[in-house]
Amino acid sequence: MLSFAMHFASGNSLVSGLVMLFVAYALIVLTSKRSRWRMRTLRLLVFLGAAFVVLSTTPLPRAVWAALGISLLPLLAALVMQSNGRPGPRSARAGALMFTAVAAGVLWSEYVAASTRLPAETATLPIIVLGDSLSAAETDPKLTAWPELIAAHGWRVTNNAGIGATAATALRQVASVDTSDAIVLILIGGNDLLGPTTPGKFEEALEELVSTASTKGTQVVLFELPLPPFRFEWGAIQRRIAKRHEGCRLVSRRIMAAVLGGDGNTVDGIHLSQKGHDEMARLVMETVLPPR
Template identity: 30%
Template sequence: MNPIVFHIISGDAFFSGVAVLLAVVCYRWYHRTKTIDSAKVRLLLLIVFLCGLIGVVFSSTPMPLWFAILLMGLTLAWCGTLWYGATRCPGTHRATVMLMVVSWSLAAALEFPWRQLPVTATAPVNALTVIGDSVSAGMEEGEAETWPSLLSRQHNLEVQDLSHVGETAGSALKRLLSNGIHHDWIIVEIGGNDILGSTSASQFEIDLEALL
């Protein structure tokens, strides 16, 4: 899988996006008393800032609606103080910078624990079942080897691969009921198509609960 695509769909783009946003904010704060005359530098800062925002948005990281609105509002307020002139309203600009740094750092800190891998007791495993979407099934990349196949080959495991391109929690449940589970150990990688598609949060919760 393309590393950029994987970086986005894995959710890691949220952290890199936040890091880019804060880097631009801190850079502009450090140079707050200076006017950036170079059009190329201003354009570069704008592109980098937009890339950070795109990374955050495309990561589809779930968060309360009010918090997302707060983050976007603070971001727009910071952009507004830059446009109006940081030297004209230094107090307001300083406040927006502090709120930007605190809020985006808090968002990353709250999301970080969900990215940690669980620690489980070791046990002999020679077979497992994979339930997943295109992250597991591949994205029509021809002869590219999927990670369930790679896992099976490198660790000499029997893998029942029930992953399918475009799979949602609801369709995975139907596929599971029709095929059955052959092994005790199961890896579930699902939800990206639900979040990016038309599945409501309540329906996704119901489907995922039924699947698990």
């Protein structure tokens, strides 16, 4: 059940939904026989496809959402017309081409274009971790937190993460260290998202946190939050802040969702088990930190 929920929280349901809508368009364009099973299949594909795309809570620009919606209008028109025994509109083929182009662009930007791995020349820099209980060393004395596991591989790591931290309280974490000429990993926001913090207050605190960390020679890496359905603004905030700060890398929420959704990786669905810390350390070293 958790892994299924993480399919949406990670944003991967975007792919599932777009594939279902593409198959629906293919059925409209390439087949003409109006049988009962075909119409039921079409309705199911369109409904589930649209639901999966929306529930992915991908913080796309409004213009992209608009283009995606417009590209689906011929599909919806064809579905209604064929349900009433009439042939679909001729615009269905053009709609299919437009949808394919928009979907391909979305998938490219979400899965291909963003490069989060740090360059090789940063391999000698120390690492500073700012975050909450997902990273804190004192969460459970019987566990070895993932920052300490990274340190065991030869990295110089300062783990300033604290239990219950929010974006606002993490300002004390960054104030206590010198972030110049360092890699700063920021994994914060879960307690804001699940607590009383408003999106506006979160953006204000996260902006100050990233600004404070972004000193001379600093490589700031901001980890996206896995998002519950319809919490678009939280993802958009992280993307806006990363875009405003040159050199700030944004790690896809798929990384954290893969860890949280893995079998046996958490003790309660949120806090990491030792297996979860092991997996987090592996993914950070393989996808974020530079090769050594």
